[in-house]
Amino acid sequence: MDMLENLESLQFDYGIPEEDRFWLYLQGRSRGLMIEACAHASFFCKVLHNLRELLPKNKSSSSLSSESFDVTEKADLKVGIIGGGHLGKQLAHTLLQLVPIPAASLRISTRRPETLGKLSTVFKSSDSTRLKLLLNHTNILRPQYHCVEDLDKIWGANKEITAALQDPVILRATCPYSPNGGVILNIKWLEGVIYAALNVCTASNVDCRQALKLLNQLFLSVHFKDCRKHEDSCPKFQLPHVVSKSYVKNLLHRRPFPWFDLTAVQLRETPFSQYHSTNTVLQDHLTYLYCDSFGISPNKEEQPVDLMGSPSQ
Structure with missing residues (x-):
């Protein structure tokens, strides 16, 4: 038992003048942003x-050429984190425990490796010039967050980020469509994210039809229980949902999709925007x-059902 756990004089807000306590909401906002960023990553x-x-x-599949995949390329997903500060360390712990990513496949680039503690085993020294070259492309996702003034006090203060992301209330608040939590x-x-998945298919020389099949398996394999009765009404990605109608007319279905500029996707209207909104x-x-990938349901009443045999999370 920790005798100092609830000691008032050790609390973050102890000693802050009453007239300055208004700014304490920034602490909750900062924690909410960190939890959301780790969840979405x-x-x-x-x-x-x-x-x-x-x-x-x-x-x-007969729709794929024998050279479509390099079967020797079966290495684990590799992830690099730029910066080993508070966010970088929390992100590393989250990915190692919740994805999970093997420690050997995770690299942290930092100029202060002495601050990493137990994460020093995945440290790799930073090379600013090389990092600039690696990031000089358009295949980058940039989540943008909006904070409302009345921030819900659901993010907690003492839990580790990995523990917070196993709390159903907190996790549901990180859902991309959720307004809960104020972030x-x-x-x-x-x-x-969806167009990034199509780019992976293009990089693997997967043709359009097969890529759409993979997209449906990847994103639309988890359904409501009622979907068993009304499966025909379930959404399904089609060509006009991801590329323009004029492009569809000239598209050779046995060719891969074009390479999508993810920066443009996140800034402009796309065929998927119109279908999705x-x-x-x-x-x-x-x-x-999203919720099933973390092992919870969106609400307490209903559990998601896997109708397509998607890979385990």
Whole structure:
């Protein structure tokens, strides 16, 4: 038992003058932003991991050439974190425990390796010039967050981030469509995740039809229980949902999709934006997928059902 755990004089806000206590909401906002960032990074890594698991399973499909996949490329997903400060360390712990990413596949670039503690085993020295070259492209996702003034006090203060992300209330608040918690994610980020998955398919020389099949397996495999009765009404990605109608007319279905500029995807309207923005059924299914990837349901009443045999999270 920790005798000092609830000692008032050791609390963060002890000694702050009454007239300055208004600014304490910034502490909750900072923690909420950190939890959301770690949750969304974990989800993105889970999506990439599951897509990599699906790709070899589709190698034998007649719609794919024998050179579509390099079966020797079966290494674990590799992740690099730039900076080993408070956020970088929390992100590393989250990815190691919740994705999970093997320690050997995680690298942290920092100029202060002595601050990493137990994470020093995954430290790799920073090379600013090389980092600039690596990031000089458009294949980057940039989540943007909006904070409301009345921040809900659900983020807690003492839990480790990994523990917080196992709390159903907190985890549901990180859902891309959720306004709970007062920290709201720009939904264009989720759109970028979907186009990023298509870019992975393109890089693996997967043709358009097979890529759409993989996209449906990856993002729309978790359903409501009622979907068993009304499966035909479930959303399903089609070509016009991801590329323009004019492009569809000239698209050779046995060719891969074009390479999508993820920066443009997150800044402009796309065919998926139009399909997604008013499709509440699709939004509900993506919400189920997000929560299921962390092992919870979006609400207490209903559990998600896997109808397509998606890879384990």
